[in-house]
Amino acid sequence: MSEPVIRAENLAVAFDGRTIFKDVTFEVRRGEIFVILGGSGCGKSTLLKALIGLVPLSAGHAFLLGEDLGALDDTARRALLRRIGVMWQSGALFGSMTLAENVELPLEEHTALPRPAREALARAKLGLVGLGDASARLPAEISGGMAKRAGIARAMALDPPLLFLDEPSAGLDPITSAGLDKLIREIARETGTTFVVVTHELQSILAIGDRCIMLDKQAQGMIAEGDPKRLRDESDHPTVRAFFRREAA
Ligand SMILES: Nc1ncnc2c1ncn2[C@@H]1O[C@H](COP(=O)(O)OP(=O)(O)OP(=O)(O)O)[C@@H](O)[C@H]1O
Numbered sequence: 587m588s589e590p591v592i593r594a595e596n597l598a599v600a601f602d603g604r605t606i607f608k609d610v611t612f613e614v615r616r617g618e619i620f621v622i623l624g625g626s627g628c629g630k631s632t633l634l635k636a637l638i639g640l641v642p643l644s645a646g647h648a649f650l651l652g653e654d655l656g657a658l659d660d661t662a663r664r665a666l667l668r669r670i671g672v673m674w675q676s677g678a679l680f681g682s683m684t685l686a687e688n689v690e691l692p693l694e695e696h697t698a699l700p701r702p703a704r705e706a707l708a709r710a711k712l713g714l715v716g717l718g719d720a721s722a723r724l725p726a727e728i729s730g731g732m733a734k735r736a737g738i739a740r741a742m743a744l745d746p747p748l749l750f751l752d753e754p755s756a757g758l759d760p761i762t763s764a765g766l767d768k769l770i771r772e773i774a775r776e777t778g779t780t781f782v783v784v785t786h787e788l789q790s791i792l793a794i795g796d797r798c799i800m801l802d803k804q805a806q807g808m809i810a811e812g813d814p815k816r817l818r819d820e821s822d823h824p825t826v827r828a829f830f831r832r833e834a835a
Pocket residue numbers: 601606624625626627628629630631632633786
């Protein structure tokens with residue numbers, strides 16, 4: 587089997603001596619959509635940040651694309667992070683720039699490509715997310731669902747093999763959210779991009795997740811791992827069952 591895209595070994599994070607999670611161990615395989623799920627405040631976003639080195643680990647190792655992020659010097663670390671796309675929940679587009687200019691921004695920052703090449707790549711990425719006709723629009727002129735699509739296009743500007751999405755369906759109505767899920771599946775299938783998606787939206791988890799882990803605040807760590815549909819149908823863990831069956835725990 588090929589090297590996993592992510593290997594998380596016994597990860598722990600604590601803030602001011604308070605453990606958020608510990609002993610978090612999992613692998614993300616090439617080409618899959620891997621979901622990090624769990625209730626509010628269980629540490630999903632913190633885990634995402636820890637995986638890319640934005641939050642320090644108090645224990646464990648995170649290997650991304652085969653490299654131990656914590657063991658790299660600044661240059662190697664920047665080079666590795668350049669190969670990873672992130673769309674933050676709060677990752678708003680720059681309001682004064684068109685969608686095309688927003689997508690071009692990472693290309694301008696990280697490549698020496700001339701402007702026409704950048705423009706062509708930005709158009710292609712916007713086309714991939716179904717916004718080929720909207721490239722000259724400003725963020726204020728588009729819907730929330732379109733803004734998320736544009737955010738994904740921007741995160742894909744540098745063709746990352748690994749893409750993190752932090753709560754992509756936050757703030758979207760169910761139909762728009764389902765459309766975004768479909769897009770994520772299409773991109774994964776068409777491009778082979780590996781996705782790590784943080785979400786607590788049950789519909790999304792079941793629609794897109796090949797595999798998932800579930801974090802839990804009380805347990806301060808993982809309480810489940812596997813195919814979300816199997817967890818829904820077969821888990822004996824009361825919190826996992828409650829989550830998937832939408833019952834109060
Ligand atoms: N920089 C920080 N300093 C101190 N505490 C923090 C910091 N970042 C997060 N926390 C705490 O860590 C816990 C987990 O937060 P996190 O945002 O990762 O949860 P989450 O599962 O993503 O929640 P939600 O679904 O509500 O976004 C929370 O109690 C939060 O207050």
